[in-house]
Amino acid sequence: MRIVDIREVTAPIASAIANAYIDFSKMTLSLVAVVTDVVRDGRPVVGYGFNSNGRYGQGGLIRERFAPRLMEADPKTLLNDQGDNLDPDRIWATLMKNEKPGGHGERSVAVGTIDMAVWDAVAKIAGKPLFRLLAERHGREADPRVFVYAAGGYYHPGKGVEQLRAEMRGYLDRGYNVVKMKIGNGLAEDRPRIEGVLKELDGKAQLAVDANGRLNLEDAIAYARMLRDYPLFWYEEAGDPLDYALQAALAEFYPGAMATGENLFSHQDARNLLRYGGMRPDRDWLQFDCALSYGLCEYERTLKVLQVAGWSPSRCIPHGGHQMSLNIAAGLGLGGNESYPDLFQPYGGFPDGVRVEDGHITMPELPGIGFDGKSALIKVMRALAE
Structure with a gap:
């Protein structure tokens, strides 16, 4: 079991609206796909994630820093103890390797986007809605x-x-x-x-x-x-x-x-x-x-x-x-x-x-x-x- 690819695209969510601080005429987000080699119902399991509005897409950080760390890691170090699913906490630790404390700015959005995709994949591999998996x-x-x-x-x-x-x-x-x-x-x-x-x-x-x-x-x-x-x-x-x-x-x-x-x-x-x-x-x-x-x-x-x-x-x-x-x-x-x-x-x-x-x-x-x-x-x- 392993992650075989991490893909990102920066997509527009532009609108003419504004709040008291910013307008959304140039707003973007990052959409991420974490592709695994696990097959369910004849299709590879893919986890998806994206960042919330108000912060822009993080394609540069994802493609240049965080995705390569996961892809370069030993796949076994990203699995749970049973070896039957990905481990979100071990994946998170790998994403944050060599990151200094503090500086909770754009990188928190990049990591949060990938993390969403990982949890989506984990719950799909388990065959459960994420909310039920979390409750358990x-x-x-x-x-x-x-x-x-x-x-x-x-x-x-x-x-x-x-x-x-x-x-x-x-x-x-x-x-x-x-x-x-x-x-x-x-x-x-x-x-x-x-x-x-x-x-x-x-x-x-x-x-x-x-x-x-x-x-x-x-x-x-x-x-x-x-x-x-x-x-x-x-x-x-x-x-x-x-x-x-x-x-x-x-x-x-x-x-x-x-x-x-x-x-x-x-x-x-x-x-x-x-x-x-x-x-x-x-x-x-x-x-x-x-x-x-x-x-x-x-x-x-x-x-x-x-x-x-x-x-x-x-x-x-x-x-x-x-x-x-x-x-x-x-x-x-x-x-x-x-x-x-x-x-x-x-x-x-x-x-x-x-x-x-x-x-x-x-x-x-x-x-x-x-x-x-x-x-x-x-x-x-x-x-x-x-």
């Missing part, structure tokens, strides 16, 4: 019902309050009961947008708002004073993700739930957030995204950090809107997952036929991460592998 490995009971919220509400040229309301109405019609919109361009612009959406929701769903790290402390506090008058689901990433002092100061002005973590890429960063960021385990939410932060192997270490700090994994709702995090949520008891009903296709969303009901989806019983159940996505993936 951790001695848990898998829960295939997962909370999801609809992320949207981006800034867009010519998009006014009425268009924003129509977008949110569409999410309600599709079964969501929590929706999210972007803020951060200024109180004068955002107040009517927020109030318009709340009027549209009319108590049928909750609203979360996301500043994407745009605000300084003064502006973050000004927003907090406005936002605390609204019944929001959370106030997300007000300031720079590494400005823990800013995050901690907000708790004095905003008694409601806050959320952050999508731009922290290691268990060490997660630990620092919990130590110094003033996050409150009884109400706040953590958004670490395995696809951007070295993958599931590192995410398991992050969950241990949370446990030591007295946090429940149910306070985690990852960023990214991908099926990998859905499997982690169902297998390891996270609080749910982000979703992008209309954006970043075909990579976002759920397998065909999966519907949102009362803000939840039910995981299908598909081997691996479940990419084979999403026809538009698996077509693109197989084109890379075959």
